[in-house]
Amino acid sequence: MPTSQILSPTKDIGAIISAIGELPASPAIVAGVMNLTSDLNSDIDALGKLIMSDQVLTAKVLKLSNSTFYGRHRQVSKIREAIVILGFHTIRSLVLASSVRYLYKKMDTDKIESCLWAHSVSTAMGCRLVANSIKHPMVEEAFISGILHDIGKLILFHKFPQEYSGLINTIRETKIDFHLLENQTFGFNHVQVGSGLLMKWNFPELFIDSIQNHHLWQERNQDDRHLPLSWIIKYASIISSRLGLDFREPNLCENELKEAAEKIGISEERSAKLSEQILTSYNQEGNLYK
Numbered sequence: 297m298p299t300s301q302i303l304s305p306t307k308d309i310g311a312i313i314s315a316i317g318e319l320p321a322s323p324a325i326v327a328g329v330m331n332l333t334s335d336l337n338s339d340i341d342a343l344g345k346l347i348m349s350d351q352v353l354t355a356k357v358l359k360l361s362n363s364t365f366y367g368r369h370r371q372v373s374k375i376r377e378a379i380v381i382l383g384f385h386t387i388r389s390l391v392l393a394s395s396v397r398y399l400y401k402k403m404d405t406d407k408i409e410s411c412l413w414a415h416s417v418s419t420a421m422g423c424r425l426v427a428n429s430i431k432h433p434m435v436e437e438a439f440i441s442g443i444l445h446d447i448g449k450l451i452l453f454h455k456f457p458q459e460y461s462g463l464i465n466t467i468r469e470t471k472i473d474f475h476l477l478e479n480q481t482f483g484f485n486h487v488q489v490g491s492g493l494l495m496k497w498n499f500p501e502l503f504i505d506s507i508q509n510h511h512l513w514q515e516r517n518q519d520d521r522h523l524p525l526s527w528i529i530k531y532a533s534i535i536s537s538r539l540g541l542d543f544r545e546p547n548l549c550e551n552e553l554k555e556a557a558e559k560i561g562i563s564e565e566r567s568a569k570l571s572e573q574i575l576t577s578y579n580q581e582g583n584l585y586k
């Protein structure tokens with residue numbers, strides 16, 4: 297069966313949601329921050345107030361604004377200043393990543409959850425670095441798409457822990473792709489579940505589209521303005537797998553990587569460099585999203 301049929305977004309998402317049970321509600325703070333950061337003229341103080349309503353988030357925003365990546369020479373201690381340094385878009389990524397992190401409830405003790413999260417964060421960081429490197433206009437959107445691209449796997453694992461653990465074992469031993477094995481096992485896959493979740497959370501179309509197409513990337517055409525985010529997600533996700541931050545056998549992804557790099561116009565040499573940068577950035581900043 298061709299992939300396009302398997303992943304058809306026309307498949308009734310309502311039936312999928314009812315088959316897996318209710319999807320989780322959006323973490324409360326996400327809607328407020330998505331709203332406030334979508335307009336660049338929004339009030340910084342209103343955003344600051346919202347962030348300060350969550351202690352953990354406040355600490356993370358301050359920590360990130362003080363991190364070496366932003367090259368500060370003196371300590372930032374006020375949320376307002378941190379927002380100015382980081383910018384609305386980076387704040388949006390941080391809030392979203394931190395809120396989505398709450399869905400990974402057993403991450404500290406559960407190997408599957410912790411691997412899923414490591415894959416999401418490293419893919420997100422990869423998306424940001426690649427988008428920056430090719431001067432894509434939607435750098436933070438790429439990061440958010442990376443964090444969310446496989447969220448459907450977590451939902452499936454929560455709903456069907458035994459079946460999904462078995463499925464992961466099969467993935468480890470064979471070359472079969474997640475979404476194909478999920479289709480065989482459940483009749484639907486993580487792409488449909490993940491995009492169903494984002495629809496339920498009223499996410500902008502851009503994110504739903506990029507998640508829906510991250511396994512259909514070869515068929516996705518470039519529009520006249522910029523490369524589809526789904527291509528960047530696919531590329532960064534493969535790099536993450538090759539770095540061992542996934543369930544897939546790292547060496548199996550070589551051909552896929554070449555194809556994805558070609559598609560977004562990245563030479564083999566640049567690809568090797570990007571891979572190193574992604575690992576460094578994951579090692580340095582990955583903890584911020586824990």
Ligand SMILES: [Fe+2]
Nearest residue numbers: 445446510511
């Ligand atoms: Fe995926």
Ligand SMILES: [Fe+2]
Nearest residue numbers: 419445446533
């Ligand atoms: Fe992935």
